Amino acid sequence: MAPHFLVLTYPAQGHINPALHFARCLAGTGHRVTFSSTIYAHRRMLEPPTPDDPLSYAPFPDGYDDGFDFDKEGPKYLADFNQAGPVAVSDLVRSFSHEGRPITCVIYTLLLPWVADVARDLGIPCCHLWIQPAAVFVIYHHYFHGSDAIISSLNKDPSSSIKLPGLPPLTHRELPSFIFPSDSYPFVLSSIKQLFQALDKEEKPHVLVNTFDALEESALRAVHSVQMAGVGPLIPSAFLGGKSRVETSSDYIEWLESKQKSSVVYVSFGTLSALSKQQMEEIANGLLESGRMFLWVVREAQNEGGDEIQARISASKRGLVVSWCSQVEVLSHPSVGCFVSHCGWNSTTESLAVGVPMVCFPQWSDQQINAKLVEEVWKTGVRLVVDEDGVVKSGELKRCLEEVMEGESGEEMRKNADKWRDKAREAAGEGGSSDRNVKAFADKVKDGGFF
Template sequence: MAHHVLMVCSPAQGHINPALELAKRLVKKDLRVTFATTAHGLSRIHQAIDIVSFASYSDGFDQGFDNSIAFADYVSQFKRLGSETLAALIRNLASQGCPVTFIIYNSVVPWSADVADELGIPSALHWIQSATVFVIYWNHFRGSKSSSYLISTTNVRVTGMPLLNIEDLPSFLQPSNTNNIAVESLVELFEMLDSRRIDWVIASTFDALEKDLISAMEKENMTLLSIGPLVPSAFIDGKNPEDTTFGGDMWEKSKDYMEWLGSKPVGSVVYVSFGSLRVLSPMQARNIARALSESRHSYLWVVGSSEKALQNIEIEDSERGLVVGWCNQVELLAHPSIGCFVMHGGWNSTIESLVAGVPMVVLPEWSDQTTNAWLVERVWKCGVRAKVREDGVLEEAELKRCIELVMGGGEEGAEMKKKARELSWLAKDAWKEGGSSEINLDRLLEKIVA
């Protein structure tokens, strides 16, 4: 029987990209792969790649999310309907002569493992954040009997890691956290890993980047099978120069920005993007716009979901600055004119910047972004974390300081650029013949076909 992998993904761009890239890698190993997300999520994907089959399950909002529903109710409905319709999809594929033989799911849809068990199909978790964050959660949630999952101490020591300050932890563990639903979901996920005695997960990282954490988990009988960086081949191993996109964009790409970049000197452009989900407040957008306008550097700002926040803000110096809605980020970061990436600290963006060898200014907001900012500034030393006011707003003077620190000709900025280049080499080594990620992909293949 042919091996058929079903990848179950939540409908967010940052979840879709690494899942599709892993899917492409598995297809190259002669596996059949079907990618499944919600019906509405699937309807938003533009120019889907043709080497992977696409399918959908339902979260109850096939025509789009209803903002009037309480999020807790949505999460409950997502689990119930998602489980039912995912099982129906798997049965339907079997009836068509394409039975699913292995399921890979991410941390937002852990109920996929229950569906897999009910249908007698082996499965694996695809962890799409850093190994560092996995270890923090593993230490904190696994087997915990505490009535409160928040951490109140000033400094935290986690196996295999330097000392962290409280603000460096994922936001869901900080005293200021109000997102109890996220915490409950994490508790459910790590209790599931513990109760099922799951001893390996797929991790979107690479050995050389987080080797101490990966080794620490091995000592606790948990293998983080690092398969990354998960970016298109053209930018990581060069084996397929035509593979320049993930193949699942949920926004239409803007035009002409690559031509604009081509007119700028090497390393002269500040690239700004805060991902697909973050919506800037008008005040925050205004401060960023002023800082960019007053800096002496050219800039390209991809506004994404914050487009409305910029409607009443005048962007000056159109020749020096360009504002667009969406872009192919891996292609943009690889352009030689990019000298710095001002970003939110999402794991995908962090990894993509490392692959490109571009130093970062990080403005984290929530989830793992705070820990990723710590990694960038304190561990890898390839960027700086911007400091915000008590109300979370980044002032224009602070952003200008950070940009100048990275882009200026000073010793500190030069060291950041050097570290970024070194990490880029390590990232690309992982996918060379005999590289750690290439080896781990083969180890995953062995588990799938066993």
């Protein structure tokens, strides 16, 4: 029977993007691949299907077809989703069987721990796609396998650190925020725990990871009970083919075209982070005081005091504020010389893959350790220092921009960024480590020897 892969993902943009790119990589092996998330997620996908898209799409209902507010409804939504999801996905899989296109393997991402049980009940093999760095998987694995007390104890002594296999020493501020009681989303940790419990039911489970071998060689081999394989970076293939950029037209691209090489600071804090009015003002002040050109993505939800800030920026003639842009397209533009980022894993891998140094301003989840790796391991950026109130002052942002974009330190970071860009392209290219891992996964499923 020819393989038919079903790729399932949680309905958040940070989950959809890497899962969608993995699905397309998998489809590139010549097998049938169906991509599936909730009806709402399919309606708002930033990359609509094209006529030559190799994927099929199969949205399923979750009771929230008009969407939901994660901050206000997160716990209720996840509870409802965990009830509706298994029923909807089971029905979806059965419908494919009735149509003569049975699913032969299910791949699922974070916050969908119930998928493993659904697949087991239907007699279908499944595999997890970990969309954060391998280092974070290692941390959670040890946390849920006897190291929770020692990891949690770092909360009481911020200066102490822990050493886990395959990772550098980590302090409290460098661990995933969900681990600690101060985090605002305790229900997320519960879902991640369920995922690891599902993996524990398998003998040496396979986990596909949005990373590549050269980037996290030690972390990928650090958990002996799990077989991790790097299949990333999971970004659009056009930006991994050695081209400097993809030709498109938009107002912000036209603006970038008028700027000198490596002169523009790109600023974006992702789709979920919301900064205070004070923090937005400090960032604006720091950017303006730096004297550099900048492109700043400010979503409507982040726009506290935004009209005043935008008026000042417009008057300065040094910056452009937009509500959305194609991030990889911007990062790959020759005029961009630095990325001020929250260090979400998608943003981090995109920056690495196109060779742009970073100024890191992590907020929550895995962003803390991502920033640690960028600054201390891959040496492609610096981390902003917050004051006693947790605010990054304008002078600190200005200092970090100078460190990244000027002098010997900036030159060294650019060299390292170029190195990791080349390694990322090599991994994703024909015959590279990630390319081989995706093909090996598909072949094993086809031969029935993967599970």
